[in-house]
Amino acid sequence: MKKIYIVGAGCGDPDLITVKGKKLLENADVLIYAGSLVNPILVEECPAKEKYDSWGMKLEEMTNIMIDAVKNGKTVVRLHSGDPSLYGAIIEQVSLLEKEGIQSERIPGVSSMFGAAAELGIQLTLRGVSESVIVTRPAGTTLKKDQIAEISRLGQTMVIFLGTEHMEDIFEKVECHPDTPAAVVYRATWPDQKIIRGTVSDVAKKAREAGIEKTALIIIGNVVDAVNSGYVNSHLYG
Numbered sequence: 001m002k003k004i005y006i007v008g009a010g011c012g013d014p015d016l017i018t019v020k021g022k023k024l025l026e027n028a029d030v031l032i033y034a035g036s037l038v039n040p041i042l043v044e045e046c047p048a049k050e051k052y053d054s055w056g057m058k059l060e061e062m063t064n065i066m067i068d069a070v071k072n073g074k075t076v077v078r079l080h081s082g083d084p085s086l087y088g089a090i091i092e093q094v095s096l097l098e099k100e101g102i103q104s105e106r107i108p109g110v111s112s113m114f115g116a117a118a119e120l121g122i123q124l125t126l127r128g129v130s131e132s133v134i135v136t137r138p139a140g141t142t143l144k145k146d147q148i149a150e151i152s153r154l155g156q157t158m159v160i161f162l163g164t165e166h167m168e169d170i171f172e173k174v175e176c177h178p179d180t181p182a183a184v185v186y187r188a189t190w191p192d193q194k195i196i197r198g199t200v201s202d203v204a205k206k207a208r209e210a211g212i213e214k215t216a217l218i219i220i221g222n223v224v225d226a227v228n229s230g231y232v233n234s235h236l237y238g
């Protein structure tokens, strides 16, 4: 029996899918894709006869399509936004597939955290400034309590997913100096990308003024303003 391929589409720009992911898309018979965040160009270019937008689909509905297709000898690609390992809800899919004896293979993608870092022109880790990057999300409908306050006390780089609607709450919880640099990146690497730079005290307001209400990443930490961060040159350069 064939495997199911769980592929990261990259965070926006359709060229940010891996070569391996692109080859699999070109050979897919069935494509299930995350419609809200996967670039439609990738979906249009995929020759699969059956294409399903996973938005609003129940878990079993989706896995049943995959199971039927694979049992009929078809090549199935499940296309996730960014990299599937970040807020991708893939383990529950894989678990149902495994119960049917179906294996899956994961192909990573360029996460929005890397797309955003590239567009901001920053390094998420920077010698003398931050040796750690903490990826997190705020409390909301699917998470009762978050760790934003505790994490912010560590003084390391924070990357906050799924937080655009809760921006004001997030910055209220953050316990670092109000002048700590921060950025909000909306739809990194898409043609309508917006980049807002500021500080913990003003970036949320600036982002709202720019009309950002969804699909953004929040990055907090001195790495956001490398020039003024007091970074030390890497050992790599002697």
Ligand SMILES: C[S@@+](CC[C@H](N)C(=O)[O-])C[C@H]1O[C@@H](n2cnc3c(N)ncnc32)[C@H](O)[C@@H]1O
Residues within 6 Å of the ligand: 011, 012, 037, 080, 081, 082, 083, 084, 085, 086, 087, 088, 110, 111, 112, 113, 115, 116, 160, 161, 162, 163, 164, 185, 186, 187, 188, 189, 190, 214, 215, 216, 217
């Ligand atoms: C369900 S998560 C998926 C994350 C994805 N797996 C990744 O690696 O980028 C969706 C959240 O990721 C962030 N996101 C996804 N694509 C983005 C982009 N191009 N620019 C900024 N944030 C993005 C937003 O915070 C959004 O609410």
